[in-house]
Amino acid sequence: MSLLEARKVTRRFGGLTAVSAVDFRLEPGIVASVIGPNGAGKTTFFNLLAGVYEPSEGSLLFQGQPLAGLTTHQIVRRGLARTFQNIRLFGPMSVLENLLIGMHTQMKTSVISQWLNTPAGRAEEKAARVKCLETLDFVGLQGEAHKAANSLPYGHQRLVEIARALASDPKLLLLDEPAAGMNPSETHELTELIGRIRDKGITVLLIEHDIKLVMEISQQVMVLDHGHKISEGTPEHVSKDPKVIEAYLGAPEE
């Protein structure tokens, strides 16, 4: 069974069709990418998966279950986490607290027992902190836990956002342009991190403009242009597809 399946998904905003009849299947355990020029509908596609928007037509299945009617937070509980194209951290809060918020769905003790400060509540909170610190180590941010999130350099903020998404223990991680604003060495580390996330058994779907990164790490690439899927397949296949070259370079002159 596919981890994720989109069937003829369309999303319109007024007269504009941002995503148009896209069919997409994602097998578990791989890294896949969505590429395409600006305004192609990539972020909108992510927002449909994350439940920010409902499809105007078509349906989405996650682990065989329809996502229709589920809100964002319910979808997160099912194991689908995401980052944002424009970083959306809880800026003034510490990095650790950002991750603890990411772990929200994992906290099982009742609010009442947290208020009464019961041993079970305390133990859970302590375990959560340990797990968040491990996740920070995993993304390479050890030692940054107690800094305010917005005091970190841009590239590190991207990593915090990835760590926060990982804290919810997802099955599928959506990364929207994670390398944007990173320098080459940061991008290299990010590529390596995405590989390690996949090795943990978490499927990764990313939107990326850095073609080198995409080619290096993805097993599967989908190309969107003006909301339409114009090509799909392995990185080699896609990069040789004349339709893709045309979309990126503009239509050849008559």
Place this chain on the structure above:
Amino acid sequence: MRGLLLFGLLLPLLNAAVQGSILPACCQVLIYLMLAQGLNLVVGYAGLLHLGYAAFFAVGAFSMAYLTSPQSPFHLQWSFYLALPVSVAFTLLVGALLAWPTLRLRGDYLAIVTMGFGLMLDPLMRNYDDATKAITGMAAIATPFAGINAMIWYYLLLAGVLVCVGLAYRVRHSSLGRALRALREDSVAAEACGISLARTKLQVLTLGAAVAGLAGALYASYIGTLNLAFPFDFNGSIMVLAMVILGGVGSIRGALVGGLALGVLNLICIPKLIDVVQVHVQPGLARALSDSPALWAKIEPWLDLSKAQFLMFGLTLVIMMLLRPEGIIPEQPVSYE
């Protein structure tokens, strides 16, 4: 914080020194401190504008009176210890019911609904005085034990404040507190972390109502005879809101200090000032100006400061907010070190 507590514990000694005249006002200030903590959960922690908080205070107080007073239309005459939790639970329920329709709507909608509730409750209860005893009032509301005095009440209410502060502290450090901060900061990102906006809002609004219910029930029992008057109306809601904002939105200490400052100002300082002017300044001036009655006639109306009570209160508020727009003690991020 410890300093404040020590001051609170020792205050009755000071009271003895000034011949016991400030203790009742201090008890009222303590009630306000509880309300400020409760409203701070909603306005500060959650960033939701609540404009009818005093109405929940009224629900708690009237529940206590209905359940225990011999003049209550329900003739129940329960004991204090049974009526207290029931009053709190009932207020909590009212809070939840009122929050329910606003959950799916934008934040400002809550301000309108709570304001509507606050404005509606007062005339509604007044118009049906036979049924509600809102104007007639109810006396002999149950107290924790017979022969309780102002000093004991003072310490009981101080304990009540400590309970509210403790609750606020625990909420701040619980996953609910984190969820609230996240929602306030960026609700889209918070939802993407698996936080339900509706559920979290419902929890905090319910909790805020419960604290108002507790303060109300204690107030009714303390005051003994209850009718619908100042602290329960819209002005009361604004007063508590002013305490929270003045102290520093979202800050526990801020709500304490803001509540203390405005409570003392409004219940002790301004009345004392009015008193002093009336008793000392006015007769003195009258004597001094006895040979120019025309001038005296012009000045005299200005000396009745009770008419200017809200003006003085408002002016002080404006000046303080100009001096410290972020509040006296602004909220600090939670440290996990």
